[in-house]
Each structure stands twice: as C-alpha cells, then as structure tokens.
Amino acid sequence: MSGGDSREGGGRVADGGPRSGSDEEGRMRITVRFGSDAPSAYDVLVGAGIVEELPTLLSGLLEVDRIAVISDSTVGPLHGERVAAGLRAARLRTDLFTFPAGEEQKTREWWSRLTDALLAEGFGRDGAVVAVGGGVVGDMAGFVAATYMRGIPVVQVPTSLVAMIDSAVGGKTGVDHPQGKNLIGAFHPPRLVLIDPVLIGTLPRPERSQGLAEALKHGAIRDREYLFALDSEADALLSGEVVAIERAVRRSVRIKADVVSRDERESGLRQILNFGHTLGHALEAATDYRLPHGSAVAVGMVLEARLGERLGITEAGAAELISTSLQRLELPTEMPVRVPPERVTHFLGADKKVRGGRPGFVLLGRLGEVHPGEGWVHRVAEKDVALLLSEAL
Numbered sequence: 001m002s003g004g005d006s007r008e009g010g011g012r013v014a015d016g017g018p019r020s021g022s023d024e025e026g027r028m029r030i031t032v033r034f035g036s037d038a039p040s041a042y043d044v045l046v047g048a049g050i051v052e053e054l055p056t057l058l059s060g061l062l063e064v065d066r067i068a069v070i071s072d073s074t075v076g077p078l079h080g081e082r083v084a085a086g087l088r089a090a091r092l093r094t095d096l097f098t099f100p101a102g103e104e105q106k107t108r109e110w111w112s113r114l115t116d117a118l119l120a121e122g123f124g125r126d127g128a129v130v131a132v133g134g135g136v137v138g139d140m141a142g143f144v145a146a147t148y149m150r151g152i153p154v155v156q157v158p159t160s161l162v163a164m165i166d167s168a169v170g171g172k173t174g175v176d177h178p179q180g181k182n183l184i185g186a187f188h189p190p191r192l193v194l195i196d197p198v199l200i201g202t203l204p205r206p207e208r209s210q211g212l213a214e215a216l217k218h219g220a221i222r223d224r225e226y227l228f229a230l231d232s233e234a235d236a237l238l239s240g241e242v243v244a245i246e247r248a249v250r251r252s253v254r255i256k257a258d259v260v261s262r263d264e265r266e267s268g269l270r271q272i273l274n275f276g277h278t279l280g281h282a283l284e285a286a287t288d289y290r291l292p293h294g295s296a297v298a299v300g301m302v303l304e305a306r307l308g309e310r311l312g313i314t315e316a317g318a319a320e321l322i323s324t325s326l327q328r329l330e331l332p333t334e335m336p337v338r339v340p341p342e343r344v345t346h347f348l349g350a351d352k353k354v355r356g357g358r359p360g361f362v363l364l365g366r367l368g369e370v371h372p373g374e375g376w377v378h379r380v381a382e383k384d385v386a387l388l389l390s391e392a393l
C-alpha cells in the first residue's frame with residue numbers, strides 16, 4: 001500500500017488492504033471494504049476536475065428519483081450550486097439545501113430542519129443525498145441520509161482539506177451535543193466519495209493548514225517519507241497548488257482507507273488514527289474549543305511523541321522532526337494560549353480511552369510506525385502525564 005498508483009485486477013489486494021489503482025485519465029480509485037457479516041464496499045475517486053463527472057458516475061451507480069445536495073452557507077454559493085446545476089443539466093431532479101456554516105451548527109436542530117425540508121419536498125426512499133462541503137457538512141448530511149426513512153444513500157463530495165483527507169472516508173456521521181462533540185451519530189458509509197483537489201482553491205489558507213495536521217499524522221503513523229514530502233512541499237500545499245494537494249490527498253486517502261479496511265479483521269487498528277488525539281482532544285476541550293482541532297492535534301502529536309521518547313518507546317528525535325514539519329505547515333507546536341494543567345488532566349480523565357484511571361496513548365515506535373502496545377494503545381502512569389503537562393503548559 002505504498003508507492004505510486006498501480007493497475008490491479010479485481011478483488012482485495014493480497015496484503016488485505018483496499019484495492020487501489022488509477023484509470024485512463026490518471027484518476028486514483030480506491031475501493032474501501034467494510035462490514036464483516038455482509039461485506040460491502042465503496043469507491044473513493046481522486047482527480048482534478050472529477051466533480052464535473054458526478055452526474056454520470058451517480059447515474060451509473062444508483063437508481064434514484066430525487067437528489068438532495070446538502071451544503072453550508074459558505075460552500076453552497078461557491079460549489080454546491082454548481083454541483084446541483086450539473087445534476088439538473090443531466091436531467092436528475094435535484095434540490096439544494098443549505099445550513100449556516102460552522103461547527104456550532106452541527107446540531108440536532110439543523111439535522112431536524114434538514115430532515116423536515118426533505119419531507120416537505122416529498123423526498124422518498126428512492127432519494128439520495130450528495131454532501132458538498134467540509135467535515136461539518138459531510139457529518140451532518142451523512143447523518144440526515146443515515147436516518148431518513150431508515151437510511152438513503154449518501155455521496156460525499158468533500159471541499160475542505162480536512163474532509164478530503166479525513167472525514168469523507170470511513171463512514172462516521174453525526175452531530176454534536178452540548179455535552180460534547182459527535183455524541184449523536186451513526187455509521188453510514190457513503191456509496192461514493194469524489195475528491196476534486198481543485199475545490200481547495202477557494203479554501204482559506206489557515207483551513208488548509210488545519211487539514212495538513214491530519215496529513216502529517218498519517219505520515220507519522222504509517223509513512224515517514226510522506227511526512228518528509230509534506231515538509232518539502234509545504235509552500236505549495238499551503239497555497240493550494242492543485243498538483244501538490246492532489247498528491248497529498250492520494251497518499252492520505254490510501255493510508256486512511258487501508259487502516260479502516262483492515263480494522264474489520266484486525267480489531268482496533270483504527271486506534272492508530274488517534275495519534276496526537278488523546279492530548280489533542282483534551283487541549284481542545286480545555287480551551288472550550290477556541291483552539292481549532294488541527295492545531296490541538298499538532299500540539300498533541302509533539303507532546304505524545306515526547307512522551308513516547310521519554311518512555312523509551314518512540315525513536316529519539318521524532319518529536320523534534322514532527323515539530324519542524326508542523327512549523328513549516330504553519331501549525332503550532334506548543335500551546336498558543338495558557339491552560340491550567342489540571343484542566344487538561346480533567347479532560348484526559350473524561351476520554352473514552354481511559355481505563356483504570358490511566359489514559360491510553362497511541363505512541364510511535366520509529367517515526368512512520370506506531371508501536372503496537374496493547375491493542376495499539378499504551379496505558380501511561382498519571383505521574384508521567386502530569387510531568388509532561390507541567391513542563392509543556
């Protein structure tokens with residue numbers, strides 16, 4: 001599952017990862033498999049300009065009567081309207097629904113309003129949802145599709161780097177609750193994911209940076225060469241150059257698709273995607289979510305790499321290499337705002353990975369590999385975590 005795109009025959013590749021290859025136009029196609037009782041699969045296609053092919057691809061895949069394009073107030077006018085117009089031009093009955101942009105809107109209220117709007121427009125079981133937007137739109141539209149008449153198909157058209165690299169692949173959908181993020185949701189894998197790197201052109205630079213934090217995580221856990229490539233292409237990536245963005249998206253999607261496909265059999269492998277996230281989530285929560293997720297994960301990765309080095313699990317120098325690359329990607333490597341360590345410890349205790357009072361961390365072995373630990377997680381003594389936090393915050 002590394003190296004350039006290759007043409008491969010049918011079926012799962014021998015090493016158990018998802019099937020991957022590229023077609024005549026040079027687009028990458030990855031087939032993600034899921035479910036052990038009734039195995040199923042969906043394709044992720046990556047290619048510049050591929051969004052134009054949505055009507056053809058969708059007609060070939062699904063027999064649908066109506067299409068609901070769901071987007072947000074920012075992405076709707078930039079891309080959602082064009083996608084809806086393309087579908088209408090192909091004689092597919094399409095309506096566009098938008099909700100206000102922003103994480104604060106990823107609520108049950110908007111889930112309910114969007115569902116009501118689909119019902120009012122007479123959508124039936126033969127309808128489908130096309131999500132055009134960042135991770136918020138993908139999670140919301142996916143959850144609307146998951147619950148509408150017990151589930152209608154969803155196609156993901158991610159428009160932010162976070163969504164392309166992370167949230168559009170994997171099938172997790174849902175909304176937030178005042179008690180925490182993503183507390184209400186469903187597993188509802190998409191029928192197709194179409195990733196068009198050209199759409200990143202309109203994404204603000206700081207949002208590109210946020211997505212690159214997850215890309216760097218993919219390099220750190222699975223492919224050190226990828227991490228170094230992100231570092232050397234930082235300028236092109238931050239300015240949204242299509243070729244550089246496409247290359248990174250391909251590598252990240254391959255890694256995420258590989259991990260989620262294998263998780264079906266190697267229970268728990270998906271855990272490794274939480275590198276930087278045990279501390280990242282606690283730091284995010286400790287700032288009342290003023291620190292954006294990607295920035296929190298960036299700091300989390302540096303601290304978790306340092307923790308691993310201290311415990312003799314992570315290769316010496318890994319934290320420093322991660323730090324240098326993060327800086328090149330315009331991401332923080334230490335907390336930009338002060339938070340009391342006790343507050344971070346409090347949120348660490350609330351983490352779902354806590355067992356026996358000891359939080360679980362995904363720790364690197366060599367840079368580019370996760371140390372197996374116990375089920376990919378290491379239980380770290382409270383005093384070691386307290387020491388790390390007292391020095392870092």
Ligand SMILES: NC(=O)c1ccc[n+]([C@@H]2O[C@H](COP(=O)([O-])OP(=O)(O)OC[C@H]3O[C@@H](n4cnc5c(N)ncnc54)[C@H](O)[C@@H]3O)[C@@H](O)[C@H]2O)c1
Pocket residue numbers: 072074075078101102103106133134135136137139159160161162163166167168169170171172173181182199200201202203204207210
């Ligand atoms: N389901 C999963 O597995 C998974 C994984 C990671 C993150 N997430 C979720 O994803 C969300 C974060 O995703 P995000 O960072 O994309 O947030 P987002 O959807 O809020 O997008 C960030 C901002 O960029 C704007 N935007 C998106 N694409 C644009 C474009 N092409 N041009 C201009 N503006 C654009 C959006 O309108 C928004 O204002 C969180 O809610 C998180 O929980 C889910």
Ligand SMILES: [Zn+2]
Pocket residue numbers: 214277293297
């Ligand atoms: Zn994340």
